[in-house]
Amino acid sequence: MSGAxxxxxxxxxxxxxxxxxxxxxxxxLDGASAIGPVTRFDADRYPSRLAGEVPRFVPExxxxxxxxxxxxxxxxxxxxxxxxxxxxxGVDPAALPEYGVGVVTAASAGGFExxxxxxxxxxxxxxxxxxxxxxxxxxxxxxxxxISIRHGLRGPAGVLVTEQAGGLDALxxxxxxxxxxxxxxxxxxxxxxxxxxxxxxxxxxxxxSRRTDPTRAxxxxxxxxxxxxxxxxxxxxxxxxxxxxRARGALDDGRWYGRITGYASTFDPPPDSGRRAxxxxxxxxxxxxxxxxxxxxxxxxxDAAGTRAEDAVEAEALxxxxxxxxxxxxxxxxxxxRLSSGGPALDVATALLALRDGVIPPTVNVARPLPDxxxxxxxxxxxxxxxxxxxxxxxxxxxxxxxxxxxxGGPPSDPTQP
Amino acid sequence: MRAPENRRAVITxxxxxxxxxxxxxPFWELLTSGRTxxxxxxxxxxxxxRSRMAAECDFDPAAEGLxxxxxxxxxxxxxxxxxAAREGIQxxxxxxxxxxxxxxxxxxxxxxxxxxxxxNEYVVVSDSGSRxxxxxxxxxxxxxxxxxxxxxxAEVAHDRIAAEGPVSLVSTGCTSGLxxxxxxxxxxxxxxxxxxxxxxxxxxxxxxxxxxxxxxxxTSPYNDRPAEASxxxxxxxxxxxxxxxxxxxxxxxxxxxxxxxxxxxxxxxGFAARCNAFHMTGLSPDGRxxxxxxxxxxxxxxxxxxxIDYVNAHGSGTRQNDRHETAAFKLSLGEHARRxxxxxxxxxxxxxxxxxxxxxxxxxxxAIRHGVxxxxxxxxxxxxxxxLDYVPLEARSVAVSDVLTVGSGFGGFQSAMxxxxxxxxxxxxx
Numbered sequence: 001m002s003g004a005x006x007x008x009x010x011x012x013x014x015x016x017x018x019x020x021x022x023x024x025x026x027x028x029l030d031g032a033s034a035i036g037p038v039t040r041f042d043a044d045r046y047p048s049r050l051a052g053e054v055p056r057f058v059p060e061x062x063x064x065x066x067x068x069x070x071x072x073x074x075x076x077x078x079x080x081x082x083x084x085x086x087x088x089x090g091v092d093p094a095a096l097p098e099y100g101v102g103v104v105t106a107a108s109a110g111g112f113e114x115x116x117x118x119x120x121x122x123x124x125x126x127x128x129x130x131x132x133x134x135x136x137x138x139x140x141x142x143x144x145x146x147i148s149i150r151h152g153l154r155g156p157a158g159v160l161v162t163e164q165a166g167g168l169d170a171l172x173x174x175x176x177x178x179x180x181x182x183x184x185x186x187x188x189x190x191x192x193x194x195x196x197x198x199x200x201x202x203x204x205x206x207x208x209s210r211r212t213d214p215t216r217a218x219x220x221x222x223x224x225x226x227x228x229x230x231x232x233x234x235x236x237x238x239x240x241x242x243x244x245x246r247a248r249g250a251l252d253d254g255r256w257y258g259r260i261t262g263y264a265s266t267f268d269p270p271p272d273s274g275r276r277a278x279x280x281x282x283x284x285x286x287x288x289x290x291x292x293x294x295x296x297x298x299x300x301x302x303d304a305a306g307t308r309a310e311d312a313v314e315a316e317a318l319x320x321x322x323x324x325x326x327x328x329x330x331x332x333x334x335x336x337x338r339l340s341s342g343g344p345a346l347d348v349a350t351a352l353l354a355l356r357d358g359v360i361p362p363t364v365n366v367a368r369p370l371p372d373x374x375x376x377x378x379x380x381x382x383x384x385x386x387x388x389x390x391x392x393x394x395x396x397x398x399x400x401x402x403x404x405x406x407x408x409g410g411p412p413s414d415p416t417q418p
Numbered sequence: 419m420r421a422p423e424n425r426r427a428v429i430t431x432x433x434x435x436x437x438x439x440x441x442x443x444p445f446w447e448l449l450t451s452g453r454t455x456x457x458x459x460x461x462x463x464x465x466x467x468r469s470r471m472a473a474e475c476d477f478d479p480a481a482e483g484l485x486x487x488x489x490x491x492x493x494x495x496x497x498x499x500x501x502a503a504r505e506g507i508q509x510x511x512x513x514x515x516x517x518x519x520x521x522x523x524x525x526x527x528x529x530x531x532x533x534x535x536x537x538n539e540y541v542v543v544s545d546s547g548s549r550x551x552x553x554x555x556x557x558x559x560x561x562x563x564x565x566x567x568x569x570x571x572a573e574v575a576h577d578r579i580a581a582e583g584p585v586s587l588v589s590t591g592c593t594s595g596l597x598x599x600x601x602x603x604x605x606x607x608x609x610x611x612x613x614x615x616x617x618x619x620x621x622x623x624x625x626x627x628x629x630x631x632x633x634x635x636x637t638s639p640y641n642d643r644p645a646e647a648s649x650x651x652x653x654x655x656x657x658x659x660x661x662x663x664x665x666x667x668x669x670x671x672x673x674x675x676x677x678x679x680x681x682x683x684x685x686x687x688g689f690a691a692r693c694n695a696f697h698m699t700g701l702s703p704d705g706r707x708x709x710x711x712x713x714x715x716x717x718x719x720x721x722x723x724x725x726i727d728y729v730n731a732h733g734s735g736t737r738q739n740d741r742h743e744t745a746a747f748k749l750s751l752g753e754h755a756r757r758x759x760x761x762x763x764x765x766x767x768x769x770x771x772x773x774x775x776x777x778x779x780x781x782x783x784x785a786i787r788h789g790v791x792x793x794x795x796x797x798x799x800x801x802x803x804x805x806l807d808y809v810p811l812e813a814r815s816v817a818v819s820d821v822l823t824v825g826s827g828f829g830g831f832q833s834a835m836x837x838x839x840x841x842x843x844x845x846x847x848x
Contacts (some may be wrong), residue, residue, distance in 0.1 A: 046554055070698070099692060099710055107589065109565040116550075119540045119626060123547025127466050127629040134630040136698045136828045139530055140567070140589035145829025148693040154707055156691045157831050158597070161531075161568045161587040169586055176604060200543055200554040204561035266520065267585035270576045278582055281520065396562060397572040399585060 006178045006185075008257040008405070009250045010089025010238030011349045012081035014190060016052035016231050016336040020084060024346075025353045028361045029381050033335040035214045035229050040194040048208040050217050051194055052231025052337030070133040071146065072111025074232065078143040078190035079150055081236045085186060086151060089238035090250065093151050093184075100244075102155030102182050103148050104174045105236075106166025106189035106341035107140040109201070113193035114138050147186060147236075155182055163395030164303070165265065167191075167234065167344030168403045172263040174239050183244040188345035192232030202230055205396065207307055218338075220304035220331050221311050221369035221377055228306035231333075234342020235349040254408065257352040261388070262290025262404030269398075279303070279400040280317035283392060286402035287321075290388075294322050297404075298386040299360050299378075301347045303394045304331035306338070314392065315373035324374035328382060331363040344393035348405060351389035355407035359383045427603035428840060429683040430675050431510025431668030432780050433502035433617070437473035437661055437767045440482070441505060445777075446784050449792040450813040454766045456659045457644045461623045469637035471644040472623045473661035473768030477501075491560055493532035494621035496570045498664035498773075503574045503615050510668035511680060512613065514579050523583035523611045524575040526666070527598030527618030529591045529772030529827070531567025534624040539564065570619060574666070579615045592732075592827025593691065594618050595665070595775025596835055600689030602669055612674045617666030620773035628660065634699060636736060646796050648769075650733035650762035651740050651808045653801040658734040661768025665776035683783040684821075688719030688836035699828050701738050705746030708824060708832040712750035719836035721820055723751040726758050726836075728791045728816070730778045730823035731808075733762020734769050739826060744804045746824075746832075759816065761809040765795035775825045775833070782821040782837050790815050 011021055016034030018024035027034070035052050043049040059068060059076040062083070071079070086093065093101050114131075115138035121129040136142055141159045148157060156177050160169045167189045174187035192198075202208055209227035211217040218229040239260065245251050264285030269275035287294060300322075303314055318329060332350055333343055354360055360382040369377045388406045395401075432442050438455030439445040448455065455473045464470035475498070479489045482501045489497065507514065514522075539561055543552040563569035568587040575581040584605055588598040595618030602616030631637040638657040640647040649655040675682055692714070694707040716723060729751075732743055747755040763781050770777065785791050790813050797810040819839035826832050 042551060045551060099714075103693065112565065115626075116540075118630070119537065120544065120547050120550065122626055122629050123541060123544065125547075127468075127625070127632060130626070130629040130633050132633040134626070135634055135636070136591075139591060139828070141529070141591045141827075141829045141831070142698075144590070145693070145698055145831070148695045148830055149697065152695045154693050154695045154710075157590055157593075157693045157829070158601075158691070159589045161566065161589050162571075162585070163566045163568055166568075166586075173601070176608065179608075180604075196550060196552045197540065197543075198565070200552050200557050201561045201565040203554050204557045204559055206559075265584045265586070267523070267572075267575050267582050269519075269580070269582060278520075281582075395568060396566060397569055398575075399568060399572075 012085030231337030433505030527594030
């Protein structure tokens with residue numbers, strides 16, 4: 001199937017761990033956690049006070065003064081990520097066929113910091129104070145629309161909302177578009193706008209960690225796991241049909257990252273149904289889609305929800321698929337927090353860098369996972385040849401997605417003969 | 419991914435919550451009567467606003483069978499979606515318990531999600547907009563479900579259909595209702611699923627939505643004549659009237675439907691989405707990106723422009739949209755654009771943002787079934803710039819086997835879908 005699998009030729013990364021791919025990757029390998037006290041608003045009054053914020057991001061350095069008043073913080077980050085992804089791929093979209101490049105992004109709550117200000121304007125001052133940009137700056141489709149306009153991309157548009165899982169679902173939809181004949185799709189997610197209104201919404205889930213020590217707050221699979229820390233950022237990837245990428249010479253210099261070879265999504269039954277969660281089935285279906293056996297997977301990037309119950313579901317799924325301690329598992333998101341739909345997209349970028357350099361980035365702040373989980377959790381960088389990675393993501397409410405990437409060298413066995 | 423083997427997606431069930439019509443039967447009666455459901459807003463006091471009208475649903479969730487707990491938990495948009503899905507599932511005659519749940523999915527479209535509940539909750543936690551550092555102790559436990567509208571798709575998936583395959587919410591603004599169904603059909607055609615419950619919902623009639631459209635003067639100012647406020651293609655049109663509602667379908671792989679003897683409304687024969695990359699709210703005057711979406715959808719359906727019997731227009735009733743769209747039809751359909759009937763049901767049920775695309779698909783499927791095309795209400799003064807046959811005021815009986823429906827939305831999104839009479843033709847496999 002490799003000819004039908006899209007190749008990844010570019011990435012744009014804005015993460016708490018770094019502005020740009022290289023800074024993110026260096027800090028991630030160093031285990032340099034970016035989680036700290038919230039700086040964007042006064043969080044002292046709230047029971048959770050830590051976040052993974054993107055440091056030193058100055059929108060004015062990247063975007064025109066015309067764009068600033070009409071964009072939420074997360075859209076500004078997404079626009080910069082789109083610039084970097086296309087530059088990394090060496091692509092000038094204007095040189096490609098007019099409808100040849102699509103955009104698919106995931107969103108979770110839209111530009112809600114912008115929306116929060118306009119709600120305050122409406123209710124605190126009156127309808128005439130609501131921004132003329134509110135009609136599109138807040139809504140879930142804003143990043144896809146703005147990216148399309150910025151780069152003149154007129155191919156198929158897509159916007160998916162499945163909370164965290166959306167970061168993988170956007171790539172899955174892009175892959176489908178490429179299989180239907182699209183040449184190139186810019187896809188992924190950049191998400192999160194820390195503001196009090198969004199903070200209160202996340203608090204309502206009762207899944208956020210209430211610890212104030214950044215080294216102890218988000219510890220998935222740990223005996224002391226007590227929830228997650230939210231964050232902002234994500235990644236956009238340039239996906240191309242292999243023949244189109246080859247035709248423009250993008251595969252000549254060995255700078256491309258790999259292929260998306262498998263993808264699947266499933267949904268959980270209601271919590272009170274007594275039926276099993278479907279994360280395992282998503283992972284298995286993604287492997288089937290890739291034509292791979294569990295033993296072919298070099299590393300798993302875990303969803304790492306950070307609550308005892310959800311961690312147990314994921315650990316059980318990994319044990320069922322790979323056996324106890326059957327595959328290296330890592331969660332570099334312990335350094336960034338959970339970035340809503342941006343998190344899994346960032347995980348895919350990180351996984352591709354891991355395959356490139358033959359090193360698994362660490363999970364931090366988890367000294368030893370709960371023995372019941374039987375996980376080979378990677379807690380310091382682990383070197384060795386890596387060919388394929390499985391990335392898992394779960395979205396609030398029962399959404400499960402799984403995606404398989406292979407490095408440019410491809411998976412170890414012939415994928416057409418599983 | 420399984421081999422496609424010429425798989426096709428067909429509509430076997432329809433469920434509707436619409437202004438002036440809860441249910442498929444009253445919906446079709448309304449659309450073919452030419453009556454309008456636009457009126458002065460009753461959901462809240464609209465007096466501070468420029469445009470004070472909407473097409474509202476007279477919807478009683480308890481009477482529609484939702485439990486007190488569901489009513490408390492679900493935003494109005496989720497309530498619409500669940501009620502419409504139940505009707506669609508019943509209409510299809512499918513037995514959810516007889517299905518392989520892993521092969522059943524849900525895609526729901528919505529542009530603004532749970533915006534009404536979000537605004538209501540914001541007012542509580544901010545003490546009516548008086549504090550930026552909102553008070554978490556007043557937040558409802560399911561506030562996050564309002565923030566992230568995939569909760570709507572989850573509610574539908576957990577309800578009657580019990581789906582455990584791919585489930586998602588599609589949110590491409592005002593093309594969400596077309597894109598959700600188009601993407602769901604993709605999942606059937608490419609072999610990921612056999613049955614999809616797909617459609618769209620919107621319940622946007624809240625102060626923040628009305629204020630944001632006021633701010634850009636996109637909505638109709640004809641407050642003294644609410645029943646005549648939505649005037650697509652009319653010379654005097656001055657904007658759209660906000661609507662609400664839901665349409666949810668049961669889509670099935672054609673052989674799956676045939677095996678169980680299901681009655682088919684129509685086949686989703688072609689679908690395409692494009693961006694204009696022009697402006698977040700503006701439209702290019704020549705309509706070329708919408709024309710490209712139409713051409714791509716026709717090509718996928720293997721339908722010649724001359725075969726289109728009816729065009730369901732986006733027809734929002736803004737100055738620029740109706741001109742843009744008329745140009746797009748001429749570009750993509752050529753001379754046939756002047757021969758085929760074109761109409762906008764937004765003249766009657768308003769513009770329900772993300773939901774309207776699915777409500778329009780329902781109108782197309784019903785036009786195929788009944789051989790009647792709905793009219794454009796309130797079209798009394800033709801606009802020289804809009805010079806096609808817009809079926810003014812009265813429904814028309816005409817044999818309909820191939821239909822084109824289009825949508826256009828903020829963000830520059832342009833989508834087109836071709837529906838065909840069952841058995842006539844099919845979209846190319848991926």
